[in-house]
Amino acid sequence: MSELNPQQQLAVDTLTGPLLLLAGAGTGKTTVIVHRIANLVRHGIRPEAILAVTFTNKAAREMKARVKGQLGSQADSMTVSTFHAFCASVLRRHIHQLGYSRSFSIASDSYQNGLIREIMSSEGLTGKGFDPGMVLHQISMAKAALKDPDQLENEKQVPLPQMSLLYRNYQKRLQQMDMLDFDDMLMLTVRLWQQYPEILAHYQKQYSHLMIDEYQDTNAAQLQIMLLLAGKAGNIAVVGDDDQSIYGWRGADLGNILQFEAYFPGAKVIRLEQNYRSTNTILKCANAVIALNQARREKNLWSQQGDGEKILSVSCADEKAEADFIAKYIQSQMPELSWKDFAVLFRSNHQARVLEEQFRKSRIPYLLVGANSFYHNKEILDAISFLQLIQNPSDDFSFLRIVNVPPRGIGDTSIARLREFRDITHQNFNQLLDHPEILEKLPEEAAGSIKQFRAVLQKARSEFARPGQLFDKATNFFEQIDFFNGLGRMYKPREDALRRRDNLMEFLNSLADFDEEHRNHKTLQEFLEAISLQDHSDNQEKNKNNASDSVTLMTVHAAKGLEFPMILLAGLERNIFPHQRAVEEGNEEEERRLFYVALTRARKNLLLCHAEKRRVMGQVSVVRPSKFLSEIPEEYIEFCKPADAIKPLSKEESHQSLQELIKELSSDE
DNA sequence: GGATAACCTATTTTT
DNA sequence: TAGGTTATCC
Numbered sequence: 067m068s069e070l071n072p073q074q075q076l077a078v079d080t081l082t083g084p085l086l087l088l089a090g091a092g093t094g095k096t097t098v099i100v101h102r103i104a105n106l107v108r109h110g111i112r113p114e115a116i117l118a119v120t121f122t123n124k125a126a127r128e129m130k131a132r133v134k135g136q137l138g139s140q141a142d143s144m145t146v147s148t149f150h151a152f153c154a155s156v157l158r159r160h161i162h163q164l165g166y167s168r169s170f171s172i173a174s175d176s177y178q179n180g181l182i183r184e185i186m187s188s189e190g191l192t193g194k195g196f197d198p199g200m201v202l203h204q205i206s207m208a209k210a211a212l213k214d215p216d217q218l219e220n221e222k223q224v225p226l227p228q229m230s231l232l233y234r235n236y237q238k239r240l241q242q243m244d245m246l247d248f249d250d251m252l253m254l255t256v257r258l259w260q261q262y263p264e265i266l267a268h269y270q271k272q273y274s275h276l277m278i279d280e281y282q283d284t285n286a287a288q289l290q291i292m293l294l295l296a297g298k299a300g301n302i303a304v305v306g307d308d309d310q311s312i313y314g315w316r317g318a319d320l321g322n323i324l325q326f327e328a329y330f331p332g333a334k335v336i337r338l339e340q341n342y343r344s345t346n347t348i349l350k351c352a353n354a355v356i357a358l359n360q361a362r363r364e365k366n367l368w369s370q371q372g373d374g375e376k377i378l379s380v381s382c383a384d385e386k387a388e389a390d391f392i393a394k395y396i397q398s399q400m401p402e403l404s405w406k407d408f409a410v411l412f413r414s415n416h417q418a419r420v421l422e423e424q425f426r427k428s429r430i431p432y433l434l435v436g437a438n439s440f441y442h443n444k445e446i447l448d449a450i451s452f453l454q455l456i457q458n459p460s461d462d463f464s465f466l467r468i469v470n471v472p473p474r475g476i477g478d479t480s481i482a483r484l485r486e487f488r489d490i491t492h493q494n495f496n497q498l499l500d501h502p503e504i505l506e507k508l509p510e511e512a513a514g515s516i517k518q519f520r521a522v523l524q525k526a527r528s529e530f531a532r533p534g535q536l537f538d539k540a541t542n543f544f545e546q547i548d549f550f551n552g553l554g555r556m557y558k559p560r561e562d563a564l565r566r567r568d569n570l571m572e573f574l575n576s577l578a579d580f581d582e583e584h585r586n587h588k589t590l591q592e593f594l595e596a597i598s599l600q601d602h603s604d605n606q607e608k609n610k611n612n613a614s615d616s617v618t619l620m621t622v623h624a625a626k627g628l629e630f631p632m633i634l635l636a637g638l639e640r641n642i643f644p645h646q647r648a649v650e651e652g653n654e655e656e657e658r659r660l661f662y663v664a665l666t667r668a669r670k671n672l673l674l675c676h677a678e679k680r681r682v683m684g685q686v687s688v689v690r691p692s693k694f695l696s697e698i699p700e701e702y703i704e705f706c707k708p709a710d711a712i713k714p715l716s717k718e719e720s721h722q723s724l725q726e727l728i729k730e731l732s733s734d735e
Numbered sequence: 736g737g738a739t740a741a742c743c744t745a746t747t748t749t750t
Numbered sequence: 751t752a753g754g755t756t757a758t759c760c
Contacts, residue, residue, distance in 0.1 A: 121749045150750045175748085248750050283749070315747065414746050419752085436748085473736065599750060623747050645746055660747080683745065684751050 070101065077303075077336045078102045081109060084296070084330035085303040086281075086323070090367045091352070091666035092343030092629065095305050099129065099277060102303065103144070104136040106275055113137070113144040117273040117295075120148055121280045123600060125627075129279070145273070149288055151599050153251040160258055160265055166244060169591060171458040172598035173240060173247040176447055178202055181463055185235045191228060201226065205233045209249035210285040210317030212256060242494070244460045252287035259294045270297045281306030285317040293329060300330060308363055309356050312623060312660045314653065320361060341367045343629050343669055345374025347702050351672075352665040355697045359655045367666075377672045377703045379695060380711050384679040384686070385417075385637070389424035391708040392634055392675065396430060396617060398712045399632070405431055409618040409630040411664050413643040417636060418619055425617070435620035441597070445566045446573055450597070456526045457590045459496040462488070466495075469519060476519075480512040496523075530590045622664045633668035638676040638692040661694045673711070674703075 070078060074094060077087050078101045089095035099118070107113055118133075120126045126146045134141040145152070154172070162168050173181070182198045182205075204226075208218055215234040226232070240247065246254065259266035276296055278284070281304035284292070296302040308323045327333045341349055349367045356362065382388040396408050410421060418434055425432045440446060448471050451464035458464075470476040487498050487507075498504050499520045505513045580593050618630070637643060644657030665672060680689045695703075 123750085125749085148750065172750090175750095251750085280749080312747075313749075316749085416745070416752090470736095475736095477736070621747065623749090626749090647746065656747095681751075 070098070071340050073336055073338050073340070074098045074101075077338070078105050080303070080334055080336070081106055081111075081275075082301055084300050084326075084333035086326045086330075086333055086335045087303060087305040087338065088335065088363060088365060089305050089307055089338045090341060090365050091307065091310060091663070092341040093338035093367070094342055095279075095338060096129070096132065098338070099279065099305060100132045100136055103133050103277065107137055107140060111275055113140050113142075115272070115274040116144045116277070117152070117275070118144070118146045118277040119152060119279065120146070121283055123148055123151075125279060126151075148599070149291070150248060150251050153255040153291070154595060154599065156255050156258070156269070157246070157251060160262070161254065163262055163265070164254060164258055166241065166246070166254070167460075169458065170244045170246050171454055171461060171591075171594060172251075173245045174441070174450075174598055176442065177245075177463060178247055180467075181239060182232070182236055184463075185232060185239065189228065189232070189235070191226075191232070196226075201229070201232055204229055205236060206247075206249050207317050208233060209247075209253050210287055211319075212253060212287050212290065242460065243462055244458055245463075249287070252285075252291065256287055256290045256294065259291075266294055266297075269295060270299070274299060274301055276302040278302070278304040279306075282308050282311035282320065282323045283313045283316075283318045284322050285319055286322075289319070289322050289329065296330070300332070302330065307365075308361075309359070309365065309659055310626065310663050312626065312656060312663060314656050324361060324363065337365060339365055339367055341369040344369060344666060345371050345670060347374045347376060348665060348668050348672055351377060351698045351702050352662055354699050355658065355665065355694065356662045358697060359658055361655060374670055377674065377698065378711055379638075379674045379676075379703055379705045380708055381691070381705065382675060382677050382708055384677050385420050385681060386424070387708065388636060388675050388677045389420045391711070392421065392636060393424045393428040393430055394708070394712055395634070395673065397428065403631065405615045405617045407631040408634065409620065409625060409628070409632075409667065410634045410636055411620060411622050411625050411667070412636045413622060413645055413660075415621060417642075421619055421636065425619075431616035433616045433618050435618060436624045440569065440572070443566070443569050445570050449570060449573055450594070453590060454594060455496075456523060456530055457594055459523075459527070460494045462495050469495075469516075474515040474519070475511045476515050477512070480508050480516070483508055533587050533589045622660050625667050626663050629667055629669055631669045632671040632673070633664065634673045634675065635664050636675050637680075638674050638695055639680065640690045640692055642680075642689075643692050644694065658694065658697075 074097070077085070077098050081102075087095065087098065089098070103116060103118065106116060118126075118129060120129060126148055130141065130144075130146045133144065133146070147155075157166075157170070158168055161170060179198060179202065182202050186192060186196060186198055186201065204218075208214075215230040215237065218230040218233055240250070259269070273295060276292065278292060283306070292302060292304075304323075304326070306323055308320060311318055311320050311323070314320065322329070327335070344352075344367075346369055349369055353366055356365075380391060382391050392410060396405070399408075412418065412421075415436070422432070422434060441450070448468055451467040455461050455464040455468065466481065469481070484495055484498060484504075487493075487504055488495060491498070499516060505516060508516065576597070577593065580588065580596060584592075622635075643661065644654055648654065648657050674695065676691045676695070677689060679686055681687075682689075
């Protein structure tokens with residue numbers, strides 16, 4: 067795109083007051099954001115006074131890089147940050163005012179999970195009907211909506227009567243351990259600014275111009291942060307698309323964008339509707355489908371790219387046939403296209419399994435996005451817990467996690483004893499270890515191990531107290547205490563031992579990288595914060611760059627913001643997409659937005675697949691096509707069977723592929 | 736303390 | 751079907 071269209075230009079020229087930029091899919095919003103920032107600077111706004119907020123680190127990095135392309139080194143003094151990283155920096159400076167330690171650490175999801183389990187079991191709330199994930203979700207939603215436990219008490223629609231009790235305990239335990247979860251970072255920033263107007267004033271003065279990306283995904287807490295920070299001056303520009311709001315289940319409030327003018331009086335609204343990505347056939351379908359939603363702002367995407375080809379809807383016998391068809395179809399498009407031109411999207415992760423299997427059989431290179439992250443590995447969590455405990459002595463949870471890893475004779479009995487002491491004295495485990503009389507009450511072997519453990523921790527704390535040489539310290543440290551080696555040995559008898567050891571090695575390397583990148587000026591605390599706030603798809607990025615050419619497999623959620631020449635959507639069936647539970651919970655419109663996101667990822671071609679029978683929970687059952695299929699206007703779509711969708715190979719090609727097959731068969735095993 | 740067996744349950748997961 | 755968690759046993 068060489069120059070801006072009139073709407074884009076208008077957005078770039080609107081520099082003061084509240085601005086809502088409704089940017090449809092593929093309408094060049096990032097270009098506008100970047101140009102607008104450059105324009106602000108051109109009009110005399112100091113880069114230090116500009117704050118741009120995104121949701122992901124990746125988005126922040128990209129924005130910064132592109133602004134740098136426009137402004138050069140001036141861009142360095144501007145703040146581009148995620149909501150959470152920004153709040154973390156605010157809280158690191160001021161959170162003592164709210165009774166937390168400034169050296170708080172950040173609770174990861176596995177951490178939250180473990181903590182809520184512990185709380186639920188101590189309240190006797192285990193077994194059927196007590197789902198820790200659900201409780202955690204409720205707490206998260208409450209925090210996102212800035213509700214405290216008392217407010218939850220008065221609510222009628224809580225799924226568990228004990229909700230507010232659990233929330234209160236969870237919060238108490240986190241605070242005792244000087245930990246914040248992700249929602250706390252937002253909630254406490256709001257609380258801080260509300261209770262200390264002079265602190266808020268400081269930030270208002272520092273940042274005169276705000277910009278928020280992916281505005282449709284903001285929750286109530288984030289809205290408060292923006293309202294407070296924008297203050298009376300109200301120089302805030304938000305960019306988003308209500309039709310692409312697909313994170314309601316994480317607390318995103320569509321009302322933030324639908325009622326923007328009510329929250330920010332005098333706001334200007336600009337629509338970007340010219341799309342630079344897709345064919346008009348695709349856009350007309352997407353427009354028609356999304357128009358069926360009630361809660362939205364009117365928009366109509368169009369492009370200058372011509373009509374392009376019709377959308378294809380293919381009906382397959384079952385999920386295996388569907389995967390087989392998808393594989394064959396992609397192969398049939400070769401070699402005119404390359405593997406990386408295709409993305410196969412699905413509603414839920416488990417659908418990937420059949421596809422993966424088929425792709426392996428068919429020897430199609432693929433990349434599964436969003437599969438379990440590096441940081442979910444047991445050994446990595448152990449290693450992080452270890453560092454966490456060194457950094458934050460109050461972290462009882464990490465203590466419990468690694469006090470006996472690798473096994474050093476500190477069993478359930480000893481732990482139970484320590485817990486008793488903790489309940490009586492209200493001191494954390496680390497403090498308890500300072501009392502010799504308590505150690506005496508433990509089994510002899512355990513007491514010995516614990517003393518040793520304590521000594522190791524103390525030594526490590528003094529080693530890590532100063533910034534720099536993180537990596538050296540860590541490697542030496544791990545070697546000295548035999549933690550690293552111990553872990554390696556621990557996994558030796560199993561065949562996954564090598565992988566786990568490699569993972570630990572990689573983790574140490576990431577420490578080294580971090581150290582080097584920041585020229586040895588960073589502390590352990592900063593490293594831990596970085597890995598907590600890092601979006602874990604960073605690893606995916608690396609994979610993607612390395613994997614030169616492969617088909618992408620991912621959920622529709624993961625595909626937001628991406629584009630591919632050809633999109634294949636699998637499992638377009640009732641109860642799968644829209645998801646049964648979403649419909650039951652009254653979220654059909656969000657499912658439709660999700661479908662809209664899927665459609666608008668495609669540049670040239672869209673292929674929608676569904677099966678007639680599918681194995682669900684081990685049982686084969688007859689399934690029906692999704693209602694979304696019937697929402698696509700008939701003139702843009704063609705229905706067919708797998709065989710009709712694949713262009714037959716020419717004689718020459720089929721001869722060739724036969725040759726290949728023979729070669730493969732003879733070389734295999 | 737650790738291995739094994741039985742048991743349960745299946746959305747999405749930016750930080 | 752497959753995974754993750756819990757229960758049980760040695």
